[in-house]
Amino acid sequence: MKRNGTLILCYHRVAEGVEDPFYLCVRPANFAAHLEEMSRAREPSTLAEVSIPSRRPRVVVTFDDGYRDNLTNALPIAESKGVPITVFVTSGILASHNGLWWDRLGTLLRSRPPHVREIGLPIGSRTVRLPLGSSGIRADLDSVRRHLLPLRVTEIEQALDAVSEQWQVDSAPPPDARTLAPKDLLQLAGSHIVTIGAHTVDHVRLRDRPAGEQQDTISGSKRELEQSISRAVSHFAYPFGRHDDFDDRSVDAVRSAAFDTACTTIPGTARSRTDPYRLPRRLVMDWGRLRFRVQMQRWRLD
Numbered sequence: 403m404k405r406n407g408t409l410i411l412c413y414h415r416v417a418e419g420v421e422d423p424f425y426l427c428v429r430p431a432n433f434a435a436h437l438e439e440m441s442r443a444r445e446p447s448t449l450a451e452v453s454i455p456s457r458r459p460r461v462v463v464t465f466d467d468g469y470r471d472n473l474t475n476a477l478p479i480a481e482s483k484g485v486p487i488t489v490f491v492t493s494g495i496l497a498s499h500n501g502l503w504w505d506r507l508g509t510l511l512r513s514r515p516p517h518v519r520e521i522g523l524p525i526g527s528r529t530v531r532l533p534l535g536s537s538g539i540r541a542d543l544d545s546v547r548r549h550l551l552p553l554r555v556t557e558i559e560q561a562l563d564a565v566s567e568q569w570q571v572d573s574a575p576p577p578d579a580r581t582l583a584p585k586d587l588l589q590l591a592g593s594h595i596v597t598i599g600a601h602t603v604d605h606v607r608l609r610d611r612p613a614g615e616q617q618d619t620i621s622g623s624k625r626e627l628e629q630s631i632s633r634a635v636s637h638f639a640y641p642f643g644r645h646d647d648f649d650d651r652s653v654d655a656v657r658s659a660a661f662d663t664a665c666t667t668i669p670g671t672a673r674s675r676t677d678p679y680r681l682p683r684r685l686v687m688d689w690g691r692l693r694f695r696v697q698m699q700r701w702r703l704d
């Protein structure tokens with residue numbers, strides 16, 4: 403039996419030959435193959451149509467965070483294949499050169515002086531010490547990231563600044579991990595296939611924050627993006643997006659900020675009766691054409 407509904411895909415970056423410790427990049431050739439494959443199996447669509455019943459299964463392509471390669475690498479490919487994309491932008495990046503904190507953390511750990519075997523994270527009034535270097539950089543990244551994730555983003559940035567100073571190493575994100583500048587965002591938003599969505603001001607893990615802070619970062623991102631592109635911003639994506647990354651207060655804040663939809667990264671297929679403020683998505687990895695085709699078939703079954 404054919405099962406319809408909308409498959410919403412979540413990408414982050416399209417790039418080649420770069421450090422990718424968090425598995426956020428899809429290579430351009432693979433991205434092009436994905437768009438071809440998905441267009442064959444489903445009708446490319448947008449979030450605005452997700453609640454409208456359809457006889458043909460649909461697919462929606464989304465990007466999270468606001469990396470500059472969405473403009474330079476992903477957009478030309480999506481335009482050439484005629485597939486619309488929605489880009490959820492962390493609005494605070496527009497006024498900052500710091501990039502996203504996990505990219506700074508990647509730089510820091512890659513440039514750890516060889517004699518340094520632990521990291522001391524100043525968190526609140528104490529210093530959390532974590533061992534480093536015993537099972538590789540990915541393990542180090544995971545362990546440090548876990549401790550930083552529940553903090554306010556200003557606290558995370560302060561902790562990274564402190565480590566950078568302690569170790570006397572740079573912590574700027576790699577140039578390829580640059581985020582959208584205001585003029586980049588305008589150019590991206592100017593494409594007829596692009597919808598700009600919001601992704602909070604600071605990419606905080608919402609669940610850990612009080613209701614007021616959640617409301618500020620959610621509605622603030624809508625306001626800042628609307629001012630930047632002079633257009634309504636009607637779609638939202640929860641940072642990180644899994645069950646334990648946001649809560650009912652986050653959903654309430656999204657609803658009262660008058661967004662039309664909100665995407666999670668909880669796996670599934672959106673149907674006409676799915677809660678528009680808890681839309682499921684599928685995370686896409688750097689798969690080749692055949693692997694992507696098999697994934698599409700598997701996703702269809704649940």
Ligand SMILES: [Zn+2]
Nearest residue numbers: 466467641642
């Ligand atoms: Zn994100």
